[in-house]
Amino acid sequence: MPPSFVPDAPGARVLHLVAAEDLDRWTGTLAPEERAWVTGAGFKASVGALCLLPGADGGVGAAALGLGDAQARARGRFAAAAAVPHLPEGAWRLDGTDGPEDAAEQALGWLLAGYAFTRYAGTGRPLPGLIAPDGVDAPRIAAMAAGEALTRDLINTPSNDMGPDELEQAARALATEHGARVAVTTGDALLDAGFPMIHAVGRASPRAPRLIDMAWGDAGPTLTLVGKGVCFDTGGLNLKPGNSMSLMKKDMGGAAAVLGLAHTIMALALPLRLRVLVPAVENAVSGAAFRPGDILRSRKGQSVEINNTDAEGRLVLADALALADETPPDLLVSMATLTGAARVAVGPDIAPFFTHDAALAHALAAGGQAMRDPVWQLPLHAPYEAMLEPGFADLDNAPSGGFAGAITAALFLNRFVTETPRYAHFDIYGWQPAAAPARPKGGVGQGVRAILHALPGLLDAGDA
Known part of the structure; x- marks a missing residue:
């Protein structure tokens, strides 16, 4: 079960959030014996410092x-989450939050910190x-935490248990939970339905490629x-070296x-109509694999020259974007673990995004800041369009030279979105390399809270 809030309880304990500059005022509110305990423990309210206070029964x-000083607080996110692994079980309440927005942030961090992936080892x-x-808006916070838990579970599951069929089943389970509709096109039927690049990328695997199409909402x-x-x-066939393949379970x-x-x-x-498109494939090696030098025809009609079979994500996305x-729609968003160039540019924590729409870019940046979900706009630099044009086909899936890899990938995808005026593409990492407050090591969602926060201003609920 995803972490959620617990009911109020008479014996609930309090976690005091104490800024360094507020330490003297806070200790002044304590009973003399508590104040002596805090002083004796050497608690200075430095960032992440935890002091357990004794209760009348001898327990906690x-x-x-400790929240640290202003500089430390500016660097940190979800401060209360740092305490969660070290507190005894039972009901807790927060004290010392700086208004409703801070309380909501700390509460979300607490729930995110309660996530554990225990499918294969341990029970947590x-x-x-x-x-x-x-x-705080408790249902909204709980829904965000549950959505993040789903994302983490899917990424953390190894590929032997998370192939295209299992990803389809996860989508179907989600649809059943919420009364959504699902249609799936699988295997060779992709060719008849007009998804040749999804088919080409996935045809080498015995696990059939497919396009998952989920719809929800009627107004x-x-x-x-x-x-x-x-x-x-x-x-x-452009086989990755072993050390580059070790995390490829997260490529979904x-x-x-x-x-x-x-x-x-x-x-x-x-109040919106939602559609979710997932091209689900395994990029495998066999005699049926697509080859460097092949020229594929896309759903949109453009021909694509394959200069690297390891640049496959943009191919399957292109067919799905063409369908969308x-x-x-009023708003189209694609998300992908697409390029190593994006990681070189901004590291693992930040999700770069691309859009031609200035209002959309502003809304996403503001959402990322408000929701502690760091995103950053990278440019769709028009002069780089020439790098996508190989001469033998309309488009090159892997321009040579090694420069601007994240930008050229985004420009490639933009070629398949010609009718939708408001489109953003996110090039995410999807993985937390080392444990941090609210973010255990492993799969992680990126950009989703920024999008969620931006939606009300981007979509007019009064539109039909």
Whole structure:
């Protein structure tokens, strides 16, 4: 079960959030024996410092968590989450939050910190539960945490248990939970249905490629989410070296992210019409594999020269984006673990995005800042379009030279979105390399809270 809030309880304990500059004032509110305990423990309210306070029964009666100084707080996110692994189980409430927005942030961080992936080992230790702080939108916070837990579960599951069929089943389970509709096109039927590049990328695997198409909602503006679902990426005939293949179970992180976001949207019954498209494939090696030098025809009609079979994600996304563009939504967003160049540019924490729409870019940047979900706009630099044009075909899937790889990938995808005026593409990493507050090591959603926060201003619920 995803972490959620616990009911209020008479014996609930308090976690005090204490800024360094507020330490003297806070200790002044304590009983003399508590003040002596805090002083004796050497608690200075430095960032992440935890002081457990004794209760009348000799157990833990309360706790204090240091927030550090203003500089430390500016660098940190979800401060209360740092305490969750170290607090005893039972019900807790927060004290010392700086208004409703801070309380909501700390509460979300607490729930995110309660995530554990235990499918293959362990059961997870009993964790402390949080009583929803006053003044926060508890259902919204819980829905975001549940959506993130779904994303993490999907990414963390190894590819032997998370192939195209299992990804389809996860989408079907989500649809059943929320009353959505699902249509799936599988195997050779992709050719008849006009998805030749999805078929080409996935045909070498015995696990049939497919396009998952989920729809929910009957009124309101339209939002289409497209997520890259490459369930494992060997690189194809341009085979990856072993150390580059070790994390390729996460190459369906874009699909996991949009499914997690879809859960949150549907759980909150947002007034919109949602469509989710996931091209689900395994990029494998066999005699049926597509080859360097092949020229493929896309759903949109453009021909694509294959100069690297390891640049396969943009191929499957292109067919799915072309389908989305045939009935242009009010907002179209694609998410993919697409390029190593994006990681070189901004590292693992930040999700770069691309859009020609200035208002959309502003809304996403503001959402990322408000939701502690760091995103950053990279440019769709028009002069680089020439790098996509190989001469033998309309487009090159892997321009030579090694420069601007994230930008040229985004420009490639933009060629397949010609009718939809408002489109953004996210090039995410989908993985937390080392544990941090609210982000255990492993699969992680990126950009989804920024999108969720931006939706009300981007989609007019009054539109039909």
